[in-house]
Amino acid sequence: MMHQSHPVVTSTNKTSSSCSHLPPANFIAIRGERHSATNLFRQITNRNGKFQHPCIHHNDLERCEEYLGWKHGFLRPNDVIDNSMVVAVMVRDAFSWLVSMYYEPYNMILAEGTNEFENILQSTYSTASCEPVGYDKDCKFPMEEADNLMELRTKKYRNWIDFLSPSNETEIPTHRWSIIRQEDLVGQKRQEETVSSFFDKHCIESLRSTFRSVGKIVTNSMQSNQVDQKDILQKFTVNQLQYVLDNLDLDFEKELGYDYSYVNDHIAQRIIGALTYTGPPQLNDKMLSKRMKLIEDNLKGNLPGRDISIEDSLKERYAMKQKVAFQ
Numbered sequence: 001m002m003h004q005s006h007p008v009v010t011s012t013n014k015t016s017s018s019c020s021h022l023p024p025a026n027f028i029a030i031r032g033e034r035h036s037a038t039n040l041f042r043q044i045t046n047r048n049g050k051f052q053h054p055c056i057h058h059n060d061l062e063r064c065e066e067y068l069g070w071k072h073g074f075l076r077p078n079d080v081i082d083n084s085m086v087v088a089v090m091v092r093d094a095f096s097w098l099v100s101m102y103y104e105p106y107n108m109i110l111a112e113g114t115n116e117f118e119n120i121l122q123s124t125y126s127t128a129s130c131e132p133v134g135y136d137k138d139c140k141f142p143m144e145e146a147d148n149l150m151e152l153r154t155k156k157y158r159n160w161i162d163f164l165s166p167s168n169e170t171e172i173p174t175h176r177w178s179i180i181r182q183e184d185l186v187g188q189k190r191q192e193e194t195v196s197s198f199f200d201k202h203c204i205e206s207l208r209s210t211f212r213s214v215g216k217i218v219t220n221s222m223q224s225n226q227v228d229q230k231d232i233l234q235k236f237t238v239n240q241l242q243y244v245l246d247n248l249d250l251d252f253e254k255e256l257g258y259d260y261s262y263v264n265d266h267i268a269q270r271i272i273g274a275l276t277y278t279g280p281p282q283l284n285d286k287m288l289s290k291r292m293k294l295i296e297d298n299l300k301g302n303l304p305g306r307d308i309s310i311e312d313s314l315k316e317r318y319a320m321k322q323k324v325a326f327q
Contacts, residue, residue, distance in 0.1 A: 025202055
C-alpha cells in the first residue's frame with residue numbers, strides 16, 4: 001500500500017461537541033518496540049487520564065490477548081480495535097534505540113554471545129524471550145524474524161501503522177491512534193504538552209486539573225529529534241553509522257517523525273577530522289603494504305565485512321603519507 005505521512009501527535013483543540021460522536025476512551029492499547037518508553041507512557045497516562053489500560057500485568061495473559069496482545073508484538077489480521085480503544089504507537093530515534101538494544105537485546109542468542117556492538121547490529125534477530133506471560137530463558141517468541149534490528153524495527157512499525165491507517169487517502173479513518181516519540185516525553189513541560197495534546201485529540205478526559213509528570217526520564221538530557229546526538233553517535237564507528245542508515249527505510253522513518261540528516265552531518269565531520277589528523281604514525285614497516293591494500297579496499301567499499309572503520313583508514317593513510325614524506 002502507499003504509505004501516507006503520519007505526524008507525531010499534535011493538539012486538535014477538540015470541543016465537547018466534536019467529541020460527542022465518540023464513546024469514552026476506555027482503553028489505551030500501546031504498541032512500540034522495546035526501549036521506546038511504552039512503560040513510561042502507560043504510567044503518565046494512568047496518572048493523568050480517566051480510563052484503564054489493558055495488559056498492565058504481564059501475567060494477565062487472557063486479558064492481554066483480549067486487548068491486542070503483547071505490546072511489542074505484531075498486530076494480527078483478525079485483531080479488532082473498536083472506538084472505545086485508543087492506540088498509542090511509541091517510537092524512538094533509531095540510533096539511541098540501537099544502543100539500548102545493545103545493552104539489553106531481549107534475545108537469547110545475542111545476549112549469550114559476543115558483546116561486540118557489530119554483532120548486535122548485523123546479526124539475525126530471532127527467538128526473543130517469551131512475553132507477556134513472563135521471562136523464561138527456555139521460551140522463544142516465534143514471530144520475531146529479521147535479518148537485523150533495523151529490519152525488525154521497520155517490519156513492526158509498518159505492521160502497526162498499516163493496520164491502523166486508512167487504506168487510501170479518501171477513506172474515513174476508523175481507528176483512534178497517534179504516534180508518540182519518546183523524545184517528546186522528556187521534561188515536565190514536554191510531557192504535559194504531548195500527553196495533553198494526545199488526550200485532546202482523542203477526547204480523553206483528564207483525571208485532575210494539574211498535570212503530574214512521571215519518572216526518571218524527566219531528567220534525561222535527550223533533546224528533540226537529535227537524542228543525545230554527539231554522545232550517542234560516538235558509540236558507532238563511521239561504517240556502523242552508514243550500515244544503520246543503509247538498512248533503515250529513511251522515508252518511512254520520516255513518517256515516524258525522524259530525519260537522520262544529522263547523522264550524515266556527523267559522519268562528514270568525523271571524516272574531515274580524520275583527514276586532518278596530525279598524530280604520530282601508528283604502523284610499523286611490515287604492516288604498511290598489507291594495510292594499505294586493506295585501507296584502499298575499505299574506502300572503495302570492497303570489503304564485505306568492513307572490518308576497519310573509515311576514520312581509522314583515513315588516519316592510517318595519512319600516517320603512511322607522513323612516513324613516506326620523511327624517508
